[in-house]
Amino acid sequence: MSLLIKNTLFNGDILINGNKIVSINQNIRMDNCPFDKPIRIIDAQGKAAIPGLINTHTHAAMTLFRGFGDDMPLMPWLKEKIWPNEAKMTDEDVYWGAKLACLEMIKSGTTTFLDMYHHFDATARAVEEMGIRAVLSGVCFDHFQPELTEKAKASISKLYAAMDKYDERIRFALGPHAIYTVSGELLQWINHFSEENDLLIHLHLAETEQEVANSIDRFGYSPVRYLKELGVLSPRLLIAHGLYVDEEEIQLLADHGVKVAHNPASNMKLASGGEFKFAEMKKAGITVGIGTDGCSSSNNLDLIEAMKLASLLGKAWRKDPVVLTAEEMLTAATKEGAVIAGIDAGRIEVGALADLCLIDLNMPAFTPNFNFVSNLVYAANGSCVDTVICQGNIVMENKKIPGENDIMEKAAEIAYHLMKR
Structure with a gap:
């Protein structure tokens, strides 16, 4: 499976094949892709990529x-x-x-x-x-x-x-x-x-x-x-x-x-x-x-x-x-x-594991964006995370995770029953 993330701030395009980052460039073209045509393309305009x-x-x-x-x-x-x-x-x-x-x-x-x-x-x-x-x-x-x-x-x-x-x-x-x-x-x-x-x-x-x-x-x-x-x-x-x-x-x-x-x-x-x-x-x-x-x-x-x-x-x-x-x-x-x-992650570099996040910059915490890392650490919180990729797979996109409401409802039910016991 391949995944192409386009237009991130700072990194440009990020190409993922399997569970690894295989290319980072300002304009990765599909016809030059050394792998099969990516089955997923994410337009990350207005977003920055950080390591997971x-x-x-x-x-x-x-x-x-x-x-x-x-x-x-x-x-x-x-x-x-x-x-x-x-x-x-x-x-x-x-x-x-x-x-x-x-x-x-x-x-x-x-x-x-x-x-x-x-x-x-x-x-x-x-x-x-x-x-x-x-x-x-x-x-x-x-x-x-x-x-x-x-x-x-x-x-x-x-x-x-x-x-x-x-x-x-x-x-x-x-x-x-x-x-x-x-x-x-x-x-x-x-x-x-x-x-x-x-x-x-x-x-x-x-x-x-x-x-x-x-x-x-x-x-x-x-x-x-x-x-x-x-x-x-x-x-x-x-x-x-x-x-x-x-x-x-x-x-x-x-x-x-x-x-x-x-x-x-x-x-x-x-x-x-x-x-x-x-x-x-x-x-x-x-x-x-x-x-x-x-x-x-x-x-x-x-x-x-x-x-x-x-x-x-x-x-x-x-x-x-x-x-x-x-x-x-x-x-x-x-x-x-x-x-x-003990994992080869924590960095957005060719060869590293494809564990990364896209940060939504269209938020007050990133306005103005004089210093992205400063804004991320001092102004933002976890709500700025838009998309999460782990092992080359999308686990959250557009701030939504499949079944998240069901998980919260069931966990709350379990917690109340535990305390009653």
């Missing part, structure tokens, strides 16, 4: 908890509102919650997300049907109980062995929840499994001051130093949040090639902290992506909004308007996210 956005930390099915348990500290929120209700969730609940999440992400320009949640198969089915990419974590807890440690090992091994049944857009990762819910023994086993199979490890770390204090009390080390002692710092590790790290720990992360997902909305809403050391990490050579976290702690999955929050928050606490530019934020949400996800 990559959300590096989500809990997709938590769309069902949007607006539930708001305005609470992290640990009471988890223990009183989230964990008890998550324990009641079925495959059908997670499937519809994840399907709603995919719908929301597509409508705001995300083509790949890195998820950590229960009921792996239910989320995978939703992703397959919605047509985008995901790196789905086999989530595990053992709460320092040996019988649960062995159960977690068996569950992860079983999930990974069954990955061949899913579409190539779905990749497997390991998802130990956090150092306060997963034992050192299980973390070391996960690291070994990751090394053997070249898999990403997706872990919450250093999210709150209390977590750091508890880590020092329990293990004798701050979270990053604890992982170093366990021997699990590696280029295969992605830590979500990473708010409370000092200069030495940043260097440890850099030296071991660890990646970081910054979640500004969640960090602010849960008051976990506002001084994420984005600039310091980048200076040290750490790959930093942007995430939204789940909808119960950030309330939406709009990565364009998250880019703005990441930039403004970083400027504010440093009292420095020069740091964390709009360009840096877009790079973090595209190229850096692609590095973290």
